[in-house]
Amino acid sequence: MSAIRALVISDTHNTWPYTLQDFKAAVDVFIHCGDVTQYGGLPNIRRVIENIKTVNAELKLVIAGNHDVDLDPVWLAKFAEDDDDIQVGAECLALLESQQAHGLHYLDEGMHAFTLTDGRSFTVYASPYTPAFGEFAFLYGTEEDRFNDGTYKLPEEVDLVITHGPPAFSGLAGYKLDVNKQGEHCGCEKLANALARARPRLCCFGHIHEGRGAAKIDWASWTLANGICEGRDKLASTRKDTETLLVNAAVSGDGEGWLSLRRTTRPTKTDKVIHRRAAYVSNKKRFGSIQRRKTCQ
Secondary structure, three states, rough: OOOOOOOEEOOOOOOOOHHHHOOOEEEEEEOOOOOOOOOOHHHHHHHHHHHHHHEEEEEEEEEEOOOOOOOOOHHHHHHHHOOHHHHHHHHHHHHHOHHHHHEEEOOOOOOOOEEEOOOOOEEEEOOEEEEEEOOOOOOOOOOOOOOOOOOOOOOOOOOOEEEOOOOOOOOOOOOOEEOOOOOEEEEEEEEEEEHHHHOOOOOEEEOHHHHEEEEEOOOOOOOOOOOOOHHHHHHEEEEEEEEEEEOOOOOOOOOOOOOOOOEEEOOOOHHHHHHOHHHHHHHHHHHHHHHHOOOOO
């Protein structure tokens, strides 16, 4: 695969970190690793789409995250209060899926292939799923392995992996991309095992806001180069099958990271209206109590 320039972000949660002036320089591919909204909502999805369209990129790839509840039919089937809630979810999904003419592709779980206009091509494995936590969207249980077994197994012939949650490399010295502000590792070991097997050029994710940063893993020596601000050029280039660049691109949240958030959107009256649904309100209360007890989300 020839070199491809990418802009990667994640966890914007109804905000947008850039102004139009930030996108004078073009990239080949824009990637959003999920949690485009705080708790769904059609007006929020509309704003997400309009914001992403401002990026000067030929391809714009987007996955969902655990907060994007209206994009998960399983979550809606369990928590929707009425048919109107189901309809909102269907409209959110249909709107995202209808943007391909603008170069914006909403990726569901599994493999995808893309070719740029100049002929450069690459393959992508996408997954919005994260380990079960509370009553959010796109969750899997502790015994489930979506990355190494079953229909959506991560294949070995893949260039780019986009997931919402981070991998957990428990035996890798210095690995911190899944560490929260309490110092706990919150990633998925099953995803890490799949990456070690497939060895893609790039794996990008978010979810754990305080873990934002980047590092390159050398599979042969099982060593890690941390810090996006040091050795940027070396981090940006990887050798297929021997190295993988890992990027936690979370924008929102606490912690000193290599990507800072400048809020250019503000909550509107519409934001408040769409959250009046009883299903949302009851779950928001549960989310709050869960977040106080647990920190890996």
